[in-house]
Amino acid sequence: MTDLTWQLRRATEADLDAIMLLEASIFLTDAWSAESMRSELRSTNCYYLVAFPPDRPAQIDGYAGMLAPARAKDGDIQTIAVAPAARRHGLGRVLMRQLITEARTRGIAEVFLEVRADNPAAQNLYRELGFDQLGIRPRYYQPDDIDALVMRLVLAAPVTERAEGDA
Numbered sequence: 001m002t003d004l005t006w007q008l009r010r011a012t013e014a015d016l017d018a019i020m021l022l023e024a025s026i027f028l029t030d031a032w033s034a035e036s037m038r039s040e041l042r043s044t045n046c047y048y049l050v051a052f053p054p055d056r057p058a059q060i061d062g063y064a065g066m067l068a069p070a071r072a073k074d075g076d077i078q079t080i081a082v083a084p085a086a087r088r089h090g091l092g093r094v095l096m097r098q099l100i101t102e103a104r105t106r107g108i109a110e111v112f113l114e115v116r117a118d119n120p121a122a123q124n125l126y127r128e129l130g131f132d133q134l135g136i137r138p139r140y141y142q143p144d145d146i147d148a149l150v151m152r153l154v155l156a157a158p159v160t161e162r163a164e165g166d167a
Contacts, residue, residue, distance in 0.1 A: 004053075004089045008098060011048035011063060013041050018060040019050065026081045029144050040078060045069040047102045051082075051091055061086040064095035068106045075103045077113035080122075092122075096129055104155055111155065114148035116141055126151050 011019065016038055023031045040046045048065035052058070062082040068075035077099060082092050103111050114137060115122050131151040140148035 004086060004091075006051040006061060006086075006091060006094070007054050007057075008049050008051050008094070011041055011050045011065070013038060015050050015060060015063075016041060018058065019063050022060055022063065022081050022083055023079075026083075030141055032079065040065055040067075043067075046078070047099065047106075049095060049098055051086075051095060062091045062095055064099055066099045066103065066111070068103055068108050070106070072106075073108065074110045074112060075106070075108040077111060092125055093129070096125065100129070100153065100155070109155055111153045113151050114140060115151060117147040117149055123149060123151075126153075129153065 016034060019037060019041075020031075020034050023037065041048055046065055046067050049063060050060045051062040052060055060083075062080075064080040065078045066075050067078050077096075080092060080095055080099075082095070100111060111131075112134075113126065113131065115126060117136070131153045134150045134152050137148040137150060139145045
């Protein structure tokens with residue numbers, strides 16, 4: 001297995017073309033429109049990341065985004081995508097963990113997502129990160145008529161403990 005490394009940074013509108021290339025190549029029948037993605041990238045209620053090789057910052061190997069409005073108690077993972085060549089190296093997990101960290105920073109108590117019922121690899125990742133399945137949205141993904149599993153992660157409130165030896 002090749003040792004792949006990435007840097008993450010907040011996505012901007014300047015990343016739109018690279019994101020859309022990846023979006024269209026992965027989500028063949030239900031890709032977001034460029035206008036929808038642009039709106040997400042512009043929104044102060046959203047947090048989007050891109051991942052790229054440190055020596056090739058224009059090469060986007062993955063992206064992920066979350067809707068998490070200020071003072072909201074819940075957030076929603078809007079999308080996550082990893083280029084086929086970058087899969088099975090932990091990039092999806094890194095992106096998800098960063099979104100979860102940002103959710104905690106924003107005071108989010110619960111994070112929700114939908115995942116295709118025919119995507120067991122993603123389902124397993126989300127379960128490993130602590131997400132539980134709440135229900136099913138029949139025929140959610142169109143035009144493929146694929147159900148969506150609705151999943152939720154409850155974020156524990158941060159706990160501060162006194163260090164040993166503190167008075």
